[in-house]
């Protein structure tokens with residue numbers, strides 16, 4: 001069986017429309033899910049992957065854009081194609097904060113206004129616009145706003161502010177719908193099983209937590225209560241960001257746990273990209289040590305096969321899950337389980353239990369909001385997450 005055969009199985013529908021009254025998985029423009037997602041800042045690119053004067057194509061939530069960095073360092077996002085005759089804008093030139101189309105030289109400023117048309121009559125340019133979208137950077141990630149009106153407060157969520165190292169992992173393209181991964185991030189039980197081979201999460205697998213969750217003004221607060229009565233607190237910021245404390249990365253000898261900010265960004269309904277930033281508490285000396293070890297670790301990852309390739313092989317029965325070894329093993333394990341559910345999991349047939357309570361809770365919230373959008377009814381006013389609600393280790 002080919003890779004595409006397995007991954008494409010179940011791609012037609014998540015089955016959620018009949019169960020929830022709305023399609024929870026889609027983020028296509030104009031759909032309730034698409035409108036819901038476009039209320040928020042969405043992580044779209046790693047800042048270090050685009051240099052001043054560079055432009056690249058970008059696909060987010062089923063729509064195509066151009067991302068470019070002006071010569072002064074600011075990042076901008078405009079539509080994928082020139083409104084003249086639809087050439088791809090990322091092929092063009094950056095001039096200051098403007099972008100010039102490679103086909104006939106039309107130039108647009110970063111707000112999308114056409115400001116030059118070398119072969120046209122004067123006065124035509126001011127009638128021509130390309131779509132432009134607010135873009136800002138935070139923790140090494142470019143965020144964009146694709147919704148109506150003014151964007152919400154920026155940054156979209158707080159991070160730990162203690163002294164330490166902030167780093168960003170590889171952007172991982174994952175061949176399944178984003179909601180599967182957001183749901184997985186609410187599933188604290190999976191770590192004791194999915195990540196058992198390799199032992200990356202062994203400290204979290206000492207027993208199985210009793211999961212509970214409550215809706216907040218900004219998302220979902222989840223507790224995983226252990227046998228000793230202590231609870232690990234994790235935060236899920238609407239619509240697709242999870243903030244948790246996790247063990248040190250596999251293959252690194254750092255003893256301190258890390259606060260991690262996971263972003264599950266829809267590329268289209270069947271693909272997503274993970275942007276993962278981490279904050280490790282460290283003084284200046286520890287930070288230097290950490291960076292040196294991280295550089296060694298990065299070399300190991302760079303020399304290894306891409307995690308996504310290994311995960312696809314496991315999905316297709318090549319190699320054995322329990323025997324797989326790789327510097328990015330936890331990522332492979334997560335991709336294999338989540339993408340292995342199908343491009344868009346058929347939620348209709350699932351058998352959910354007590355440990356799925358946070359997933360159930362988020363689906364209820366999502367379905368409620370999507371139905372409100374579909375029916376033109378008032379929706380929740382999401383607020384900026386407060387600084388004083390933080391994840392805890394629970395040990």
Ligand code: FES
Nearest residue numbers: 082084085101104
């Ligand atoms: S297509 Fe862009 S200038 Fe003609």
Ligand SMILES: [Fe+2]
Nearest residue numbers: 190191194334
């Ligand atoms: Fe996981």
